[in-house]
Amino acid sequence: MIKHHPHTDLLLAHAQGELPLSMSIAVAAHCALCHECQSLVSRYTDQAAERAFLAPSEATIENGTSETDSPQDDAWLQMLSHIMALPDAVQQEADHSVSPTVTVNHKNVRYEIPRVFRQHIAHPWQQIGKVSRMRFDVDENNTRASLLHIDAQGEIPQHTHKGYELTLLLAGEFSDLHGHYVPGDFIILDGNTQHSPITKSGCLCYTVLDAPLYFTKGLSKLLNPIGELIY
Amino acid sequence: MENFQSHLAQNRYDRQLSSPIDMAMENDHTISTANAPSTETDPLTNALVKVANQRDKAAFAALFRHFMPKIRAFGLQRLNQQGLAMDLVQETMTLVWTKAHLYNADKGSVTTWVFTIMRNQCFDMLRRIQHNREDAFGDDIWPIYDVAVNQEDNKDHKFTAKLLAHLDALPLAQRQVVQGIYMQELTQQELADALKVPIGTIKSRLRLGLEKLKSFLETQHD
Numbered sequence: 001m002i003k004h005h006p007h008t009d010l011l012l013a014h015a016q017g018e019l020p021l022s023m024s025i026a027v028a029a030h031c032a033l034c035h036e037c038q039s040l041v042s043r044y045t046d047q048a049a050e051r052a053f054l055a056p057s058e059a060t061i062e063n064g065t066s067e068t069d070s071p072q073d074d075a076w077l078q079m080l081s082h083i084m085a086l087p088d089a090v091q092q093e094a095d096h097s098v099s100p101t102v103t104v105n106h107k108n109v110r111y112e113i114p115r116v117f118r119q120h121i122a123h124p125w126q127q128i129g130k131v132s133r134m135r136f137d138v139d140e141n142n143t144r145a146s147l148l149h150i151d152a153q154g155e156i157p158q159h160t161h162k163g164y165e166l167t168l169l170l171a172g173e174f175s176d177l178h179g180h181y182v183p184g185d186f187i188i189l190d191g192n193t194q195h196s197p198i199t200k201s202g203c204l205c206y207t208v209l210d211a212p213l214y215f216t217k218g219l220s221k222l223l224n225p226i227g228e229l230i231y
Numbered sequence: 232m233e234n235f236q237s238h239l240a241q242n243r244y245d246r247q248l249s250s251p252i253d254m255a256m257e258n259d260h261t262i263s264t265a266n267a268p269s270t271e272t273d274p275l276t277n278a279l280v281k282v283a284n285q286r287d288k289a290a291f292a293a294l295f296r297h298f299m300p301k302i303r304a305f306g307l308q309r310l311n312q313q314g315l316a317m318d319l320v321q322e323t324m325t326l327v328w329t330k331a332h333l334y335n336a337d338k339g340s341v342t343t344w345v346f347t348i349m350r351n352q353c354f355d356m357l358r359r360i361q362h363n364r365e366d367a368f369g370d371d372i373w374p375i376y377d378v379a380v381n382q383e384d385n386k387d388h389k390f391t392a393k394l395l396a397h398l399d400a401l402p403l404a405q406r407q408v409v410q411g412i413y414m415q416e417l418t419q420q421e422l423a424d425a426l427k428v429p430i431g432t433i434k435s436r437l438r439l440g441l442e443k444l445k446s447f448l449e450t451q452h453d
Contacts, residue, residue: 017350021358021368028372045373046339049346053301079321080295083328084288098374103414108399115416116371122411122425124403137425139362 002034002184011037015044022138022145022208025116026168026186029206032100032114033170033184104204106132106149111171111204121147130154148205150174150197158196163210165189172203275341283331295324302349309353310360319356323349333375347375366424397447405440408433 006014006027013019014027031038101112104121113121120136127133130151138145142163147170150156167187174181176195181187189195278294281287302323306316326348334344351369358364395413398406411422419437423430 017354017369017373021372024354024368024372042339045347046343048350049340049343052305052346052349053298053342075317076299079317079324080292083295083321083325084291086325086329099416102416103410105398105410105414115374118371118415119366119368119417119421119425121415122407122417122422139364 002182002186003179004181004185004187005034005037006030006186006188008040011040012044015041016048020138020140020143022136022140022143023166025120025145026166026206026208028116029114029168029170030184030186032116104134104147106204107151113170113204117147117206120145125149131156143208143210145206145208148207150199150203150205152200152202154202155198156196158194160194161189161191161209163191164208166208167197168206170204170206172199172201174199174203174205273341276336279327279331279334279341279344280336282328283334291328294327298324298327298345302345305349306353310356315356315360319349319353322352322356326352344375347373351375394444394448397444400447401440401443405436405443408436409440409444412437 010019010023010027014024017024019027027037027041031041098115100115102115102118102121104111104113104117106125121134123134123136125132125134131154132149134147134149136145136147148167150172165188167181167185167189169181169183169185169187171183173183174197176197178195275294275297278287278290281290282294299320302320303316306319307313310316310319323345327345330348334341338344351373354369354372355367358366358368395409398409401409407426408422411417411425412419417425419430419433423433426433
């Protein structure tokens with residue numbers, strides 16, 4: 001059972017469309033795997049919609065015909081008639097059925113992952129030992145978003161982060177000193193937490209990191225540049 | 232859960248009816264009640280159904296009047312520029328007009344539907360402004376247009392699965408394209424953008440890849 005969920009503030013921001021792409025993908029993918037959060041988000045969306053469209057302060061502006069006080073009236077009318085000159089999109093999309101998942105292939109295993117990843121998984125995998133990574137192109141300054149695949153018995157050396165590290169487990173399992181995780185678990189760690197995830201049977205995760213990793217222990221401390229490679 | 236939600240929706244409609252906007256809209260329009268019960272109660276739903284079924288211009292004009300100032304206010308707040316706010320109105324209302332038939336009253340209110348369209352458009356517009364990117368991710372993040380899991384033609388599905396079983400035998404460039412189109416459901420243009428190659432290259436890689444896959448199947452069948 002999924003035990004780790006996004007904080008309600010995050011769900012709320014997601015419903016309002018206020019998160020950056022990397023984080024929106026994470027929350028959407030979690031919701032695809034978690035009915036609880038899914039229905040919270042739809043409730044928040046309803047509320048956001050009411051706030052945006054049914055706000056009582058606006059109710060007085062309108063009464064059917066009196067929007068003539070707008071200086072751009074002509075522009076609006078023009079826009080309206082321009083839109084209504086367009087044909088509807090009936091046949092192209094109406095009966096186009098869409099699968100809720102897409103497939104990503106790695107090391108001869110096919111993973112069904114939420115559809116939100118659709119446009120991001122054409123990138124190549126890069127591999128370092130048991131760890132492979134597919135970096136997405138989200139173009140958000142220092143933030144890195146990737147798929148991370150760890151082979152069975154694989155491990156990421158103990159590390160800490162400068163910013164936050166988000167891990168959404170998509171398939172398989174892993175553990176760290178805080179617990180054991182199942183697909184759908186949404187784990188955010190801040191800069192003060194150290195951990196070294198290890199997986200028995202292998203796993204596929206989506207990770208968002210807003211600063212490179214810093215390894216804190218032994219030999220891997222010397223290998224800090226790996227942090228850049230892994231995530 | 233289902234019941235709980237429709238109960239919520241019902242409450243919302245009830246509340247809306249008593250708001251002055253909707254009373255005004257109702258006077259503005261003669262209302263046909265020939266449709267599903269939920270459409271009787273809500274003038275917005277009514278108007279949208281008329282747009283969907285009859286391309287009713289008066290109904291659309293009423294929706295436009297209702298939503299335009301609010302979308303504009305939302306756009307001004309998020310995009311911080313008059314012209315962009317106007318673009319947001321145009322993009323959103325264009326989708327309301329062209330996709331009205333995809334609205335499903337059982338899934339939520341018109342208000343939520345239009346908000347969803349607006350939020351998604353706004354998300355993509357913001358990325359365009361801030362990152363100078365022409366990508367469209369909004370609708371993948373928050374699916375709108377009824378992504379019901381349809382029992383697609385099973386035979387077709389099996390064949391595709393069989394075909395894709397030979398994927399690993401393809402050269403990387405062709406494999407990426409075949410995977411992108413058939414497994415990730417990308418359009419050729421989206422793939423071209425992702426791989427940063429011209430769309431012509433995508434087409435020829437796809438053709439080569441499919442021909443090769445087909446020849447694998449044929450040698451197997453013989």
